[in-house]
Amino acid sequence: MSTDHQRIIRLVEQGHIPGDKLEQALSVSGVYPDSRAWRTFIDHLFLWLGGLALAFAVLFFVAYNWSELGRLFRFALVEVLVIAAIVGYWKLGTERMAGKVALLGATICLGVLLALYGQTYQTGADPWQLFFNWSLLILPWVVVGRFAPLWLVxxxxxxxxxxxxxxxxPGAFGMLLSYWDTGMYWMLFLLNTLALVLWEWAATRWSFMNQRWAIRLVALGSGYTITWLALISIVENALTEPAGLLAGIIWLIWLAGMGGIYRYRIRDLFMLTGGSLSAIVVVTTFLARHMLEGDPVGAFLLLALVVMGAGSGSLIWLKRLYREWQT
Structure with missing residues (x-):
């Protein structure tokens, strides 16, 4: 719900706007999109769909006609499209949506070019190197583009x-990061958590980074990995071991940090909802791990009551916070 929408709702609740005039107030204030706003939305939607379709069409065209196309033609086709997309970004305007779509198309075509090079010359490189080199090569474009979706890519x-x-x-960093070869989850957690912190900081300095939907996607990556690590430590019954205890402590710190920051500083119900869901999942798994060893029927009944009670309590708390933030 937008800030203008919330402001109109408060005026209605305070009696400044009659209830039967709510729709008219929302239309006049611009909360409800008019025909021009709808045309702009549809224009941008088709622009994005067309740009992405064109970029992926290059990939499918080369892959489908691999045996019929010569090596020189394959490289020339993709390289020309990369150059054309960069020129289009410059000609269409660096701040216009069409220019940003062209830059995103160039980013995708560059990945196609790297895959084409590896497949043609059979370099023997591992798949992770393709994506890592791709990220390194597009980093200047991402910085210059000043576009949140490019940073997400x-x-x-x-x-x-x-x-x-x-x-x-599989065993990389295993001794340093985890006892059960979960180094991958630890690295993903560290990567996405660091990205979340830096993105929140950047959002206060550059307006193009202040995109809550993008920040929430990054937070999902952080929350999913640390929740999974906590679940592994519970299922493996390893909370008494150093690695399992570390996962539990880090999860508690993450949960407390998310609750404190997004409760008092930034105020984001989506983040608090994600934290509540993580707490419910971890606590329910912990109880199930220790209760299902006895009477499973009674345990399932109690677990169902716990889930319903925790979900209802979280909903009440989130609704109370929402009303508190509106006053």
């Missing part, structure tokens, strides 16, 4: 390269 490539690296070298 860059972060996604780092996540993919980390994931593929640990699939190639």
């Amino acid at each position: 860059w972060l996604m490539l780092l996540n993919l390269s980390t994931l593929l690296y640990f699939q190639t070298f």
Whole structure:
């Protein structure tokens, strides 16, 4: 719900605007989009869909016609499109949406070019190197582009390269990060948590980074990995071991940090909802791990009551916070 929408709702609740005039007030204030706003939205939607379709069409065209296309033609096709997209970004305007779509298309085509090079010359490089080198090469474009979705693409490539690296070298950093070879989850947690902290800081300095939907996606990556690590330590019954205890402590610190920051400083209900969900999942798993060894019927009944009670309590707390923030 937008700030203007919330302000109109408060005026209605305070009696300054009659209830039957709510729709008219929302239309006059611009909360409800008019025909011009809808045209702009549809124009941007088709622009994005067209740009992405064109970029991925290059990949599918080269892959489908691999045997019919010569080596020189394949490279020339992709390289020309990369150059054309960069020129389009410059000609269309660096601050216009069309220019940013062109830059995103160039980013995707560059990945196609790297994959084409590796497939043509059979360099023997591991898959993680493709995504890591891709992220390094597009970093100048990401910085110059000043566009939050490009930063998300860059972060996604780092996540993919980390994931593929640990699939190639399963024992990498195992002794340092975890007892159960969960180094991949620790690295992903550290990467996304650091990205979340830096993104929140950047959002206070540059307006183009102040995109809550993008920040929330990064927070999902951080929350998912630390919650999974906490669940592993519970399922493996390893909370008494150093690695399991560390996972539990880090999860508690993460949960307290998310609650404190997004309760008192930034005020984001989505983040608090994610933290509540993580707490419910971890606590329920902990209880199930120790209760299902006895009477499973009674344990399932009690666990159901715990989940319903925790979910209801979280909902009441979040609604109370919302009303508190509106006053």
